[in-house]
Amino acid sequence: MAARIATPPSPIPAWALPLALCALLAATLWLHLPLMLWDHIDLVPIIDAWRHGELAASQFWRLHDGSHFHSAAYAVLLATTWLSGGRPWLDCVAGWAFYALLAWTLWRIVANGWRGAQVGRGWWWAMLLLIVHPGHLANLQWGWQVAVFISLLGAVAPIRFLTLERPTHALNFAGVLLAVVGVLGFSTTLAAFPVALALIGTRGEWPWSRRFAFALPWLLAGGGMVAWLLAARGPSAPLPDAGVVALYSLNYLGGGVLRFAEKLAPWWTLLALLMAVPATLRCRHRPQVRPWLALMAFALGCALLTALGRAGTFGAEHAFVTRYASFSLPFWIGWLGLMVLAWRDDGTTWRRWVRPLLVATVAFATINGLHLGKKAWSAHQRAVGYAGQIRAQYPRLDDALMEQAYGDRAAVARQRLALLKRWGFAPFDRDAADND
Template sequence: MAARLAPDPLTLPAWALPMALCALLAATLWLHLPLMLWDHIDLVPILDAWRHGELAASQFWRLHDGSHFHSAAYAVLLATTWASGGRPWLDCVAGWAFCALLAWTLWRIVDAGWRGAAVARGWRWAMLGLIVHPGQLANLQWGWQVAVFISLLGAVAPIRLLTLELPTHALNLAGVLLAALGVLGFSTTLAVFPVALALIVMRGEWAWSRRFGFALPWLLVGAGLVAWLLAARGQSAPLPGMGVLALYALNYLGGGVLRFAEELAPWWAALALLAAAHAAWRCRHRPQARAWLALMAFAVGCALLTALGRVASFGAAHGFVTRYASFALVFWIGWLGLMVLAWRDAGPVWRRWVRPLLGATLVFAAANGLHLGKKAWTTHQRAVVYAEQIRAQYPHLDDALLAQAYGERAAVARERLALLRQWGFAPFDRDAAPGD
């Protein structure tokens, strides 16, 4: 009988990722928002159109707030809202399912990116902590944000496919399709298209004809999506200055590990970029570095695209919005992977400079997880109060309450809440009359 192979002492137990994801699901269900809040109320007219067979005439295929596609998210939310009877917990479970697929894909990138590098188990635990970071709860607890995880999966999965040792044309086309679906979740997934083209061009072992064959569908689909987006948006806003654009992007990235220290966050992100540039030079001949660089480049692209759309209206501090943490964490996952790959064998440099830098970043990330977890708890508590007040006050809803729960959508919230009550959906599922 063949001898059983001993487990690799440097890898994590097989249960580590599933258990971490189960803990994230438990936190998601515990902290989920029990009613449609803020942008989520915009699903109501789409749902009404769907119920009357008029989905094509609704906002389903149009930009949301003139900036993002959400069609893929709408499709998921229509299904989960119908299946749950209008209870948002199932929307959150769907978001978690996409998050779990994203986590599994990132974990496959970790395995490939550190293969043969004898990376200590501690760094793998650290990477797992970033992948299932509590910062994800800001998007997981709000069912509307299923779009975020569709978007991220639509970018990370193609990066994984294009960094395989022997990707095929079929896998390449699958990556293009996933990226297009990601754009229909959030338009920031467009950032993966130039990243994919760079990954293809970097394949020096391929003939140029093969590289062109792989690049062509990315060029065609990317150009089509950009043209569709620009046509749907109409007149574009003037470009912001480079300084404020860069600050917004650094805030966006730094918020992934230092949302609790906003003055330090952009400086730490800038330091991380400088360190990554040196690490990238050290790894310039190592194919394993490509996936790490691609993850970082995608996150930087998301930061810049978001800055272009938001900084003129909201200022650079808007980059610290907690919901951007899911995108920023992709940057820090790629950064940690690249830094460990580049510097682990550097002897004194590793011990004196790089390892303390990584250690400080991980301490910041852990503290940020507590900070963002507390914010998720606070948001959940407010949502519970909103649900109770809306049920108690209906139909005589206070204007201040609607402004808190729906912001600029307060004016249309009354009509949409009336439909939710008619259907027996949350927050009226406890007391809706049978005749409604």
């Protein structure tokens, strides 16, 4: 039986999403980091191995820093680095392309999740803000982070497929493949596997044989990826206390809308989670609730996985790293969709409680977008400064400069910058030198 792909049109103009995506592309190119900074410098030995026909012997298929596979991102970055002559702007365009696919998929999920509901135009604009949010700039401006959008697409596309009215085996298998590729972008895509199994298991209208046929490839692929990850990882980080994991997770999710107010963020997230319980119970028998809960569950899974890997070493405040906003925003997309679906037709509850809460959240998200956009501008300015200083000082590079630009990779970065210099890659490319 064919899948139902079509979804109802939104009440806002068809050009709104493409225009917003183009604006974010312009901002990405304007604010992109013009050299390989921080972890990005780890791509250099992989490029060198590729140039010598020894890619399989490099770090290409291995865990990066003992926590994430980046093989899918490496494949993209090898291509963009070669095509651009070592200029990171094309890496950023590739990241934006994956992000644009992600945004389009999320927009289709929104249309599917609100089908048949009388949803005001303003809430559609609010969804557009959360989907095309300036918080993504922290990842879009840094070419290395193409991995983030490969990862997110690998989770969100299967959610889209499995929440269709009549998904097919072909779409299910495509979702499994995308999720596996997503894990090879960022390991946090593993959170998509239990979400997919839950979506399949709760299909009460399906016979158990069909549910098993859909679940089996997810079980096999998920088990294989977990086994590979466990076999490849290095020494385990200390497991944090449950309280630290909980606070880290609340901070992680709250950073998507309240990074500018870190004290308020975990409490607002906790309130959102508590409010989601009666909303879920109210519309639990409606199939439209599935995509909203799936997005929330995936983001919560990302938060928990990251907390288990990072909170014990870095503490709960580490969850406010700006780059995590891309993983936390799906939670708020799902939450907004759920709350509107559940309460829009309950006049008293909607007017007194739910609508003010949603308006406040959208206002926070707007302010947070400005806050994170400002941070992206600051990161760009610092990166431009680092590039100019490296060109001016090379080969006698100041230790403080190297520490700022590469952190604990400062020592190996000196050797890798020598290769970039030999190849004529940024920051040593001719165009950049001519602009000094």
